[in-house]
Amino acid sequence: MGKRFRLPDFSNFTTISxxxxxxxxxxxxxxxxxxxxxxxxxxxxxxAPYMLSITAKPSELMPFENSLVMIDxxxxxxxxLEEPVVVKVTTTGGFFENGENRITGEVxxxxxxxxTYDPDHTPNGDFPGPKLITAIIDYGCTSSYVTDTTExxxxxxxxxxxxxxxxxxxxxIKDADNNYSVITATxxxxxGAALMGVTVYFSxxxxxxxxxxSTTAETDARGVAQTVFRPNGDVGLLKxxxxxxxxxxxxxxxxxxxxxx
Numbered sequence: 001m002g003k004r005f006r007l008p009d010f011s012n013f014t015t016i017s018x019x020x021x022x023x024x025x026x027x028x029x030x031x032x033x034x035x036x037x038x039x040x041x042x043x044x045x046x047x048a049p050y051m052l053s054i055t056a057k058p059s060e061l062m063p064f065e066n067s068l069v070m071i072d073x074x075x076x077x078x079x080x081l082e083e084p085v086v087v088k089v090t091t092t093g094g095f096f097e098n099g100e101n102r103i104t105g106e107v108x109x110x111x112x113x114x115x116t117y118d119p120d121h122t123p124n125g126d127f128p129g130p131k132l133i134t135a136i137i138d139y140g141c142t143s144s145y146v147t148d149t150t151e152x153x154x155x156x157x158x159x160x161x162x163x164x165x166x167x168x169x170x171x172x173i174k175d176a177d178n179n180y181s182v183i184t185a186t187x188x189x190x191x192g193a194a195l196m197g198v199t200v201y202f203s204x205x206x207x208x209x210x211x212x213x214s215t216t217a218e219t220d221a222r223g224v225a226q227t228v229f230r231p232n233g234d235v236g237l238l239k240x241x242x243x244x245x246x247x248x249x250x251x252x253x254x255x256x257x258x259x260x261x
Contacts, residue, residue, distance in 0.1 A: 046076025050085060054135040054148045061094075061117040063126075063157050063197060069096075069150075071135055072110045084108040085137055093131030093154055095121055117154050128156045158198045161245035162190040168229070168240060168251045175258035176231040183212075183251070185242035187223045194223025201243045202227050205250070207234040219244075231255040 051074040056067045071089070075081055084106035089096070094115045096103040101124075103113065115133065119126050131154055136147040165188075168181045185200045198219045204210045209232040217225035229240055235257055241250040 048146045049076045049139055050074070050081075050137050050146050051076065051078055052087070052135055052137055052146045052148045054089070054133060054150050056115065056133060056150050056152050059151065060153045060155055062155050062160060063117055063119050066114045066116050067094075067152055068112055069115050069133055070110065070112045071107055073107045073137070074109075081108055085139075087111075087135055087137055089133065089135045091115060091131060091133045093117070093126050093129070093152070115152065117152075126154060128154045130154075156245075157195065158245035160189050161187055161195060161198060161247050162192075163188050164200070164242055164244045164247045164249045166240065166242040166249045166251045168253050171251065171253050173231055173253060173255045176235050176255040177233050177258065180228050180230045181240075181253055183227050183229050183240055183242070185217075185219075185225045185244065185249070187219045187225070187244045187247075194221070195219055195244075196221050196223065198223075198225075198244050200225040202229075203241050203243070204229070205239040205241065206236060207231065207238045207255075210234045210238060229253065233257075 053072045054069065056069045058065075058067055061067055069089070071087055073081060073085060073087065086104060087107045088102070088104045090102045092101075094117045095101055096115060097113050105111065117126055131152050132149055133152065134147060134149045136145050138145045165186050167184045167186075169184070170181055173179045173181055183202060185202075187195045187198045187200065189195045196219055200217050200219065202212050202215050202217070204212075211230050211232055213228040213230075215227070217227050219225045225242070225244075231238065231253075235255050238253045238255055239250050240253055241248055
């Protein structure tokens, strides 16, 4: 009589295998999902293989100024790296030395590069407000990275106006119906330097018919903005003012009707 064939009992083996598989998946998940750098005192070691920091000085920029962006990378224990690692950096405003809003390179310990704030930069002109610069190191499997972010505030050009002075040439208009005066506004920054690209707003007090060729003008490299003032028949003492940022200055112009002899 032949022996009865019996399938082996895999129930215990299957249970053990499933436990091992689940444990393995969890281990991989934990090792691949850790996104915070720093030191972990657990026996498994640091929570990530790298520590990353990014800073920028100055943290406030005026148009056409630069900020020095500094990257520092250490291993998971805060020690020096044994080999370089690829760091990717992006910004929500300004552009890096490569002319783009993102830059990538290998970093052994630390590196630095410039970020420029240029309102005229194409294709995307910059505008005032807070901007973020983010550095990231991707490592291992999917969604495994360390990252750090710093902020730079882009300021309006006119926010650093220290003073404005307004002059009129001539300051006496003999023929209020036909003659005019050239108005010159000079804008100076907090350190006494002329400010370029600042918008000056012109207005008049005491006139009803008076007009300007343009009520706004931008300062040139000398910090000068000009317009033409026309009384258009208004007579008396007229006050012409220019405003840049929070600063205002005015000049008096006496306007009279032409006399006929």
